[in-house]
Amino acid sequence: MEFATFATRAATIDAEPADLEIVDHVRALLEAAGEDLEIVARFVQGRVFPAWDSTTLDIGPRTCYEAIARAAGTNVDADDVEERLADRGEIGDVAASYDFGGQQGLGAFTGRGDAGGDGNTGSNGGELTTREVAETLSDLAAADGAGSQDRKVDLLFGLFNRCSSVEARYLSRLVLSEMRIGVGEGTVRDAIAAAFDVPDDRVERALQVSNDYGRVARVARDAGLEGLDAMDLEIGRPVQAMLAQAGTVMGALKDWDEAGVEWKYDGARIQLHHEPPSSPGSNGAPAGANDAATTRIYSRNMEDVTNALPEVVEFAEETLEQPAILDGEVVAVDDAGEPLPFQEVLKRFRRKHDVAKAREEISVRPVFFDCLHAAGEDLLSEPLTRRHDRLEQLLSADENLDPAAVDGLSLLWFSDDPEAIESIDAEALEAGHEGIMLKDPDSTYSPGRRGKHWRKRKPDIETLDCVVTGAEWGEGRRATFLGTFELSVRDGDASEKRGSARSTGAPQHLETIGKVATGITDETLAELTALLEPHIVAEDGQDVDLEPAVVFEVGYEEIQSSPTYSSGYALRFPRFVGVRHDKDPAEADTLERVQRLRYGGRR
Numbered sequence: 001m002e003f004a005t006f007a008t009r010a011a012t013i014d015a016e017p018a019d020l021e022i023v024d025h026v027r028a029l030l031e032a033a034g035e036d037l038e039i040v041a042r043f044v045q046g047r048v049f050p051a052w053d054s055t056t057l058d059i060g061p062r063t064c065y066e067a068i069a070r071a072a073g074t075n076v077d078a079d080d081v082e083e084r085l086a087d088r089g090e091i092g093d094v095a096a097s098y099d100f101g102g103q104q105g106l107g108a109f110t111g112r113g114d115a116g117g118d119g120n121t122g123s124n125g126g127e128l129t130t131r132e133v134a135e136t137l138s139d140l141a142a143a144d145g146a147g148s149q150d151r152k153v154d155l156l157f158g159l160f161n162r163c164s165s166v167e168a169r170y171l172s173r174l175v176l177s178e179m180r181i182g183v184g185e186g187t188v189r190d191a192i193a194a195a196f197d198v199p200d201d202r203v204e205r206a207l208q209v210s211n212d213y214g215r216v217a218r219v220a221r222d223a224g225l226e227g228l229d230a231m232d233l234e235i236g237r238p239v240q241a242m243l244a245q246a247g248t249v250m251g252a253l254k255d256w257d258e259a260g261v262e263w264k265y266d267g268a269r270i271q272l273h274h275e276p277p278s279s280p281g282s283n284g285a286p287a288g289a290n291d292a293a294t295t296r297i298y299s300r301n302m303e304d305v306t307n308a309l310p311e312v313v314e315f316a317e318e319t320l321e322q323p324a325i326l327d328g329e330v331v332a333v334d335d336a337g338e339p340l341p342f343q344e345v346l347k348r349f350r351r352k353h354d355v356a357k358a359r360e361e362i363s364v365r366p367v368f369f370d371c372l373h374a375a376g377e378d379l380l381s382e383p384l385t386r387r388h389d390r391l392e393q394l395l396s397a398d399e400n401l402d403p404a405a406v407d408g409l410s411l412l413w414f415s416d417d418p419e420a421i422e423s424i425d426a427e428a429l430e431a432g433h434e435g436i437m438l439k440d441p442d443s444t445y446s447p448g449r450r451g452k453h454w455r456k457r458k459p460d461i462e463t464l465d466c467v468v469t470g471a472e473w474g475e476g477r478r479a480t481f482l483g484t485f486e487l488s489v490r491d492g493d494a495s496e497k498r499g500s501a502r503s504t505g506a507p508q509h510l511e512t513i514g515k516v517a518t519g520i521t522d523e524t525l526a527e528l529t530a531l532l533e534p535h536i537v538a539e540d541g542q543d544v545d546l547e548p549a550v551v552f553e554v555g556y557e558e559i560q561s562s563p564t565y566s567s568g569y570a571l572r573f574p575r576f577v578g579v580r581h582d583k584d585p586a587e588a589d590t591l592e593r594v595q596r597l598r599y600g601g602r603r
């Protein structure tokens, strides 16, 4: 397809506000693309390479300005281009404002590296095609090492020098990843379905497994529905990660019979693609086809991060005996294997140099929570429960092994009981993780989707200031700390209530509303113990009564009616936020506020 045809249609789409019309224009473009269909399906989205391919052009804006300036004439330089950009605000507009094509004598490149050839360098070099643009941009992406920046400018210049105004507009936007003509992934999906008469849900599935709009368009055209349905995941081609929405335990339990609950690891997302050395029967490969294991690791944006994470490669090589695509998190750990904060994993994650040295300083380990492909079988449309079973089988050679002992496996619990989920949350925090994830056990894996099937439990927005009226001495290494703090709120009219907090001599009546034990580090526990110990008025075994003196700010997920506490209410998932040193108990929150929060919306 001539690049001018593409650019003219792109301009029409750019000016079109109606979504349906845009789909129709993209359909027409795909139908007319001929041999260049794959390229056109990518270009129209502003992509040069397939979505799974992390190759980048690696062109800074300045390189592009220089190429534009050179094609625009001897009296234009990159600064002029930049000035026009400041004026016009958009690179396409700037590129379209120059008159290109008069620089035959200056450049010896057509963009395909045929320097010194037939002198085909100017606008007289014939019509530019989308294929020529794609191939030149691939050469440009491959340019590496000394002199590569000059080579990139040369190649780009060769292209701009053959551009009309409308071509220059869309070439510059393509090169700088600023296409922005309103064509999203859904538009291309619908256009492929309309152009080649295939159902859009099947196009969608093919897109999910291949992550390649160009290829899906070609298969839809050349092999129809059958071809699309035959497209599968491929080891070495990352798919988009399934994402989570913010949610609550109570919300999840309303929507699902029971919730899948996992620890939320505080690391970086990884997708592991592993192919063991081939043996007869593995993935249908003939013996000896692949003598060494192949392991690739991709980040959430499908960047290849394999070289930065040798521990993960070693883990895969030692553990996996079947071809697999696994979804998980890589976490930084200390010498005892305890998780370190997220910032630490970042020091390792995209590192390109001195990996061995960085590894000596910070270790990482993978934890996998999902399985997209196992031993030749794609699992995207299987329920979470089955995918997790397959994951466990892949990671554990011994099926009788307790899942908790399986290295690299994220445990998945199922529960419809908020108390049980609360204790998983407490354990997760205690073990140094971020909290919990809630997952619909029946849900399929939807690449790139931020649906309701995965929910990340977010810290609470609403907080209450509660008086600390009791506590318990801890156990084991925490025996010298007070923990599990009893919380109370003020009640202005205690005579009507059923009882009162254990504390007496309070400035006001206090009613218990819950206990908080989670979200508190050892360091903070030591500080809190020092703060509260002088206020102990009675002790009974591990339990202590405290005179009302200290106010905690506490987050929670929900307020519930409950017979357990004297206020008649309980906080679900209470979390310690901090000490309100600026408040004394007489200024703590009241039962009336609790009732308003419970019944009258959050105020």
Ligand SMILES: Nc1ncnc2c1ncn2[C@@H]1O[C@H](COP(=O)(O)OP(=O)(O)OP(=O)(O)O)[C@@H](O)[C@H]1O
Residues within 6 Å of the ligand: 243, 244, 262, 263, 264, 265, 266, 267, 268, 269, 329, 369, 410, 437, 456
């Ligand atoms: N058990 C788990 N299941 C799924 N994701 C997990 C799990 N543990 C940790 N995660 C991480 O949690 C991320 C989602 O939550 P979070 O909000 O913290 O991520 P984010 O990148 O900050 O935000 P967002 O995904 O909303 O852009 C996942 O992408 C994954 O990296």
